[in-house]
Amino acid sequence: MATTVIGFPRLGEFRELKFSTEAYFRGEISETALLEAAKQLRRKHWNLLKTAGITELPSNDFSHYDTVLDTAFLLNVVPKAVHELDLTDLERYFALARGYQGEKGDVRALPMKKWFNTNYHYIVPKFEKDTQVRLASNKIFDEFAEAQALGFHTRPTLVGPFTFLQLADYEEGTSPADFLESIIAAYQTVFEKLADLGAESLQLEEPILVKDLSAQEKALFLNIYERLLADKKGLAILVQTYFGDVRDVYTDLINLPIDALGLDFIEGKKTLELVSTGFPSDKILYAGIVNGKNIWRNNYEQSLAILEKIPAKTVVLTTSCSLLHVPFSTENEEFEATILQHFAFAVEKLAELRDLDTIVTKGAPDILAKNKALFELERVEKNTDLARRIAGLTEADSTRLPAFAEREVIQAKQLNLPALPTTTIGSFPQTAEVRATRLAFRKGEISAQDYDNFLAQQIDDWIGWQEEVGFDVLVHGEFERNDMVEYFGQNLSGYLFSKNGWVQSYGMRGVKPPIIWSDIYRLQPITVKWSSYAQSQTEKPVKGMLTGPVTILNWSFPREDLSIKESTLQIALAIKEEVLDLEAAGIKIIQIDEAALREKLPLRKSDWYEDYLDWAIPAFRLVHSTVAPDTQIHTHMCYSEFTDIIPAIDSMDADVISFEASRSNLVILDELKAQNFQTQVGPGVYDIHSPRVPANGEIDRTIETILAKVPSHKVWINPDCGLKTRGIKETRESLVRLVEAAKTARRGLQ
Numbered sequence: 001m002a003t004t005v006i007g008f009p010r011l012g013e014f015r016e017l018k019f020s021t022e023a024y025f026r027g028e029i030s031e032t033a034l035l036e037a038a039k040q041l042r043r044k045h046w047n048l049l050k051t052a053g054i055t056e057l058p059s060n061d062f063s064h065y066d067t068v069l070d071t072a073f074l075l076n077v078v079p080k081a082v083h084e085l086d087l088t089d090l091e092r093y094f095a096l097a098r099g100y101q102g103e104k105g106d107v108r109a110l111p112m113k114k115w116f117n118t119n120y121h122y123i124v125p126k127f128e129k130d131t132q133v134r135l136a137s138n139k140i141f142d143e144f145a146e147a148q149a150l151g152f153h154t155r156p157t158l159v160g161p162f163t164f165l166q167l168a169d170y171e172e173g174t175s176p177a178d179f180l181e182s183i184i185a186a187y188q189t190v191f192e193k194l195a196d197l198g199a200e201s202l203q204l205e206e207p208i209l210v211k212d213l214s215a216q217e218k219a220l221f222l223n224i225y226e227r228l229l230a231d232k233k234g235l236a237i238l239v240q241t242y243f244g245d246v247r248d249v250y251t252d253l254i255n256l257p258i259d260a261l262g263l264d265f266i267e268g269k270k271t272l273e274l275v276s277t278g279f280p281s282d283k284i285l286y287a288g289i290v291n292g293k294n295i296w297r298n299n300y301e302q303s304l305a306i307l308e309k310i311p312a313k314t315v316v317l318t319t320s321c322s323l324l325h326v327p328f329s330t331e332n333e334e335f336e337a338t339i340l341q342h343f344a345f346a347v348e349k350l351a352e353l354r355d356l357d358t359i360v361t362k363g364a365p366d367i368l369a370k371n372k373a374l375f376e377l378e379r380v381e382k383n384t385d386l387a388r389r390i391a392g393l394t395e396a397d398s399t400r401l402p403a404f405a406e407r408e409v410i411q412a413k414q415l416n417l418p419a420l421p422t423t424t425i426g427s428f429p430q431t432a433e434v435r436a437t438r439l440a441f442r443k444g445e446i447s448a449q450d451y452d453n454f455l456a457q458q459i460d461d462w463i464g465w466q467e468e469v470g471f472d473v474l475v476h477g478e479f480e481r482n483d484m485v486e487y488f489g490q491n492l493s494g495y496l497f498s499k500n501g502w503v504q505s506y507g508m509r510g511v512k513p514p515i516i517w518s519d520i521y522r523l524q525p526i527t528v529k530w531s532s533y534a535q536s537q538t539e540k541p542v543k544g545m546l547t548g549p550v551t552i553l554n555w556s557f558p559r560e561d562l563s564i565k566e567s568t569l570q571i572a573l574a575i576k577e578e579v580l581d582l583e584a585a586g587i588k589i590i591q592i593d594e595a596a597l598r599e600k601l602p603l604r605k606s607d608w609y610e611d612y613l614d615w616a617i618p619a620f621r622l623v624h625s626t627v628a629p630d631t632q633i634h635t636h637m638c639y640s641e642f643t644d645i646i647p648a649i650d651s652m653d654a655d656v657i658s659f660e661a662s663r664s665n666l667v668i669l670d671e672l673k674a675q676n677f678q679t680q681v682g683p684g685v686y687d688i689h690s691p692r693v694p695a696n697g698e699i700d701r702t703i704e705t706i707l708a709k710v711p712s713h714k715v716w717i718n719p720d721c722g723l724k725t726r727g728i729k730e731t732r733e734s735l736v737r738l739v740e741a742a743k744t745a746r747r748g749l750q
Contacts, residue, residue, distance in 0.1 A: 003353040007061035007322030018508040046152045052350035059154035060140045065097045071159040072125035076136035081107045099690040109690045116243045121506035125168040133182035160204035162221045191233040201236040210244030211603045229257045242321035245270040262286035266320035285312035288320035295557045297344045298352045300371040327501035380518035390569045398621040407629045414630040421472040422742045426545045427722035428477035474542045476534035484547045485555045494520035515557045522574035532585045544587040554596040565615045572619040591634035638721045643671040658682030660720045669709040684720030693733045699741035717742040
């Protein structure tokens with residue numbers, strides 16, 4: 001059997017691409033040097049895949065920022081304002097991703113959203129009325145030729161036209177239909193140029209097919225592909241899906257003149273059922289049988305049982321999705337062998353594909369027996385007391401009294417804040433000095449007292465600065481925290497932490513998800529010390545900052561021997577203890593971030609409540625259900641689409657919700673108004689994921705837009721997200737403009 005992967009991690013084994021790209025941004029290396037570093041990384045990865053026995057290698061899965069952005073650049077779907085900048089192609093590309101502010105102009109970055117149900121983020125393309133779709137980049141062709149010159153014959157991959165059109169934004173007065181002809185023509189030109197270069201196949205990624213499709217959307221998909229496939233230029237076309245099943249279009253897919261179809265057998269609840277109804281003998285099935293999103297070893301017996309039921313004549317073994325969602329290799333970890341044997345990162349998943357191939361084609365009873373013995377081990381002991389607590393939870397445990405309307409009056413009197421209160425989301429810049437000092441403490445190079453003194457000084461400086469600027473609700477800056485999930489996991493039982501388990505989140509930003517190994521409970525107070533210290537330094541309220549249970553779960557690698565519902569409830573009970581300790585310490589505003597609330601929301605609406613929201617929302621409410629009425633509970637959500645789950649968000653029963661809004665052009669505001677949203681809201685007024693400082697008057701106009709749609713007594717003024725990754729200068733300049741704009745708007749209310 002052939003083996004392949006949909007895509008491979010592109011940051012590099014030790015985040016080489018991140019560091020070279022950031023050096024380029026700082027002006028320390030040239031564009032040529034950055035491109036050469038990327039070229040060397042691609043060569044290393046192709047060689048690694050081939051050496052591991054993978055028989056079909058992908059190309060163009062590499063990206064300097066995001067593959068959807070790459071596709072927009074390829075198709076010339078670039079806003080006019082960016083086109084007009086006198087920049088190189090690479091500079092223009094990064095301007096789309098990060099914005100540009102300099103001597104050649106000032107443009108904002110394109111919107112950024114979550115990539116389906118993952119913590120990866122994609123750049124949202126924007127079609128304007130005068131967009132001229134045509135081939136405008138050679139990246140896909142250059143990388144195929146580059147691989148070929150190195151002796152690697154690859155299968156190029158590209159975001160499919162239907163998914164691209166569905167994910168894009170459109171200027172008012174335009175729609176996908178306006179660009180259909182030119183999109184099809186552009187993809188056919190891609191076919192022709194790849195064929196001329198000697199390519200034999202092309203992978204078109206269409207993950208949007210696993211979502212609910214309307215009759216109109218289905219008709220659009222079929223229209224595109226029936227015309228696109230009329231002349232494939234001799235290429236074998238693989239339509240690759242992932243993150244679910246294709247129940248809405250399976251019959252149509254297998255009847256299209258495609259040559260291969262890639263299906264997800266891990267997250268696709270109905271994939272095996274669909275395939276069992278029949279699969280054409282003249283098509284190849286790419287079976288996503290190795291989990292591309294989690295780090296646990298593959299259970300070979302379970303995978304073989306699925307493969308035995310697949311009626312396809314020709315099967316290629318592959319991953320359920322791209323491996324960019326898992327770390328690079330367990331070889332760089334220091335876990336004990338008894339623990340490490342249970343994990344498979346990207347490199348190890350290549351070996352799993354090879355093992356499954358060997359078992360199917362040659363038998364290999366020794367490989368199968370070793371894997372079976374691994375899964376027969378009793379890995380962890382269950383905490384029966386914790387299980388009983390969870391089993392005994394009732395609806396009353398997740399119900400806060402009195403109701404929101406009454407609490408709102410009590411809190412207004414208690415806090416006595418001005419209209420349009422200003423605050424930030426939590427973190428301030430983690431400078432090289434902060435990171436170096438934390439590392440020195442971890443290595444034992446400085447004492448605990450010296451470290452505490454350093455943290456206290458950082459907090460003092462930023463508390464003083466916030467008071468000077470005029471913020472109404474302050475934060476301590478979170479300088480003691482390496483990560484909003486890992487920091488909490490280090491104070492909870494049941495967690496393991498990798499040394500180099502980095503996973504790409506957005507752009508060159510990597511996160512290192514901790515691993516839930518066993519049952520979770522709180523070991524000790526986590527945040528009380530520094531929140532209390534910060535509050536002691538000021539008369540203004542300081543928010544206690546926590547990460548919510550759903551986000552802690554969603555930004556971890558979860559167990560596969562326990563439901564994510566039960567794991568989340570375990571975390572909720574632990575965070576509930578922390579909330580009550582903060583309240584007892586005199587912290588009257590407590591923010592419980594649920595940045596990743598939507599991340600594991602099923603992609604099909606029919607599964608939303610029973611499979612997720614019916615327990616995720618109560619898990620959040622459980623955390624704060626017993627605080628006093630005058631304790632104000634905030635939460636925060638970022639870079640996702642929330643308009644279709646507004647009722648569920650309102651039912652979280654927080655007192656204030658802040659969320660990303662500026663980079664999505666405040667589109668959520670209309671839905672808040674339509675749904676009669678009760679919770680106070682803090683729509684982000686500027687984009688923190690860009691180094692760009694908002695222009696004079698920009699935040700003022702944003703606030704005007706907010707106040708036109710949300711009553712002023714319900715509005716808070718804050719950035720989109722935390723400021724941990726930003727520089728001090730740009731942060732302070734941006735926040736000064738935020739406070740000034742809020743004060744101006746406040747005067748206008750009088």
